[in-house]
Amino acid sequence: MLERIMIFAFLLMLSACTIGPDYHRPSVPTPDAWRYEEAQAKDTVNTLWWEQFEDPTLNELIHIALKENKDVKIAAARVEEFMGQYAAIRAGLFPQVAGSVSGQRKALTQYSNPPLSASADNPYNDFQALLSASWEIDVWGRLRRATEAARADLLASEEGRRGVILTVVTAVAIAYTDLLDFDRQLDIAERTAKSREHSLKLFQLRFDRGLVSELELRQVQSEYQSAIAAIPLFQKLIVQQENALSILIGRNPGRIARGKPLDELVLPAVPAGLPSQLLERRPDIRQAEQNLIAANARIGVAKALYFPVISLTGTLGAESTDLSRLFTGPARIWSYGANAAAPIFTAGGIAGTVKVAEAVQKQYLLRYQQAIQQAFREVEDALIDQGKSREQLQAQGQQVEVLRRYAYLARLRYENGHTSYLEVLDAERSLFNAELLYTRTKGELFRALVNLYKYMGGGWVVEAEKKGGINGDRNERVSGSADQHGR
Numbered sequence: 001m002l003e004r005i006m007i008f009a010f011l012l013m014l015s016a017c018t019i020g021p022d023y024h025r026p027s028v029p030t031p032d033a034w035r036y037e038e039a040q041a042k043d044t045v046n047t048l049w050w051e052q053f054e055d056p057t058l059n060e061l062i063h064i065a066l067k068e069n070k071d072v073k074i075a076a077a078r079v080e081e082f083m084g085q086y087a088a089i090r091a092g093l094f095p096q097v098a099g100s101v102s103g104q105r106k107a108l109t110q111y112s113n114p115p116l117s118a119s120a121d122n123p124y125n126d127f128q129a130l131l132s133a134s135w136e137i138d139v140w141g142r143l144r145r146a147t148e149a150a151r152a153d154l155l156a157s158e159e160g161r162r163g164v165i166l167t168v169v170t171a172v173a174i175a176y177t178d179l180l181d182f183d184r185q186l187d188i189a190e191r192t193a194k195s196r197e198h199s200l201k202l203f204q205l206r207f208d209r210g211l212v213s214e215l216e217l218r219q220v221q222s223e224y225q226s227a228i229a230a231i232p233l234f235q236k237l238i239v240q241q242e243n244a245l246s247i248l249i250g251r252n253p254g255r256i257a258r259g260k261p262l263d264e265l266v267l268p269a270v271p272a273g274l275p276s277q278l279l280e281r282r283p284d285i286r287q288a289e290q291n292l293i294a295a296n297a298r299i300g301v302a303k304a305l306y307f308p309v310i311s312l313t314g315t316l317g318a319e320s321t322d323l324s325r326l327f328t329g330p331a332r333i334w335s336y337g338a339n340a341a342a343p344i345f346t347a348g349g350i351a352g353t354v355k356v357a358e359a360v361q362k363q364y365l366l367r368y369q370q371a372i373q374q375a376f377r378e379v380e381d382a383l384i385d386q387g388k389s390r391e392q393l394q395a396q397g398q399q400v401e402v403l404r405r406y407a408y409l410a411r412l413r414y415e416n417g418h419t420s421y422l423e424v425l426d427a428e429r430s431l432f433n434a435e436l437l438y439t440r441t442k443g444e445l446f447r448a449l450v451n452l453y454k455y456m457g458g459g460w461v462v463e464a465e466k467k468g469g470i471n472g473d474r475n476e477r478v479s480g481s482a483d484q485h486g487r
Helices: 001-016 049-053 056-068 072-095 142-210 214-248 275-281 283-306 349-415 421-454 461-468 472-486
Strands: 096-106 123-139 310-320 333-340
Touching: 049 056, 056 072, 056 123, 056 142, 056 461, 072 142, 123 421, 142 214, 142 283, 142 461, 214 275, 214 421, 283 349, 349 421
Parallel strands: none
Antiparallel strands: 096 123, 123 310, 310 333
16 A cells, blocks of 8 residues: 555656746836827726717727627637637546446357357357546646646637737727718818809809809819819718728628717827836737747647656456346456556657747747837837827818918908909818818827727726626636636
8 A cells, every 4th residue: 555655656746847948928128118108198098998089879889899790709719719729638637537338249269369168158248337547647747738838829819819809999999980080071072062163153154244254264163173073082981981890890881870070079098008018918919928838838748759658547347248247246347557658769750849849939939029029119109190190180270270261361352353263262272171181180190099099908808898798708717717727
């Protein structure tokens, strides 16, 4: 008995060994602060930022997208796939037990092994009921490293899913504000066309009476046709944008309801945050790190191939020629044993496998570092984009006011006979272009702010799912799987 206990203790001691490198997060230099950051920045990066627009229609569209978007559903199904893979690989750490029941009718000869006894019945029945167990003793940590890699794959898929949610939410917000932008530009084009149509009718009457030249009439007609030509472009953009937004919310192409017009949307606050916090918030960075952890663990899996695989096996059951006696004491059978299999000559095969695993780990390390650098760049670009877009919008707003006054004065001068209508046309053309540019810049500012929230990370993803009642059970199972492995 003592001998068995010592053997078991020895096996447990061996199983504490783990071949391969343990993971340590690489040291990556991070800037202390952003190059361009608003003084009025607020800690809103982990909030449901789209609610700051104060547009219930946008809130509803995002809520629908979280439930119905096909990319979100595909990403969730992919997490389920990796949960299954993790469960299957982790099962190898534990004994495997199987049961079998069989019944046969046999006939033997004197040449059988064992030979037929003269007193034995022939043919005869053979009934068996067996429980068999096997357990690979994870002496070198191969199974533990494989489980570690599978867990990292699972967590990487979960971060990938969160990254998809982040992308879809921001895409819906941008598509919606772009749609309102196109609505506004169409409105400007239609108002301008209507104004020029009125002018054209007046000039046609004056031309018919010989009060203006044909040159002046043709100039007015040209400006009218220019405004009319812009309308189909914006109508096309609106329909295409509605179709794109419909797909984002998981529906067939169709009309999209509007809430507030673009001018009434509230600009969200600029989110604040330190560069170092991106490592914990950005799903793409967290996914890249989990991929690195998985690749690091697979080096241990590859190196463990050099060492023997040790397994314990056992069988307990009953065998009888009489079914009624199958479960009696004399019918009991059992066996137990151990086996070991080790590579002797592989012609460099294992060394090649290790080399592949190490090369893959290097690739994922570089991808992790690249993801961090790209994240810093995206935030820096988004910060400067929204900041300068604000300045540009302010300047263009002032320009619109100046040109509106200029157009009014030009028409007044024309009506009083102090100038030609060419000056009026020039003023109205400048105002039309300035109004379009102002609207586009406002749309770009909304887009820049949405992208900034995207690039600052998805601390709000879990909160959005909770509020929408989405994937709560699956999130708990992913967390449970990760915690279970950690223990």
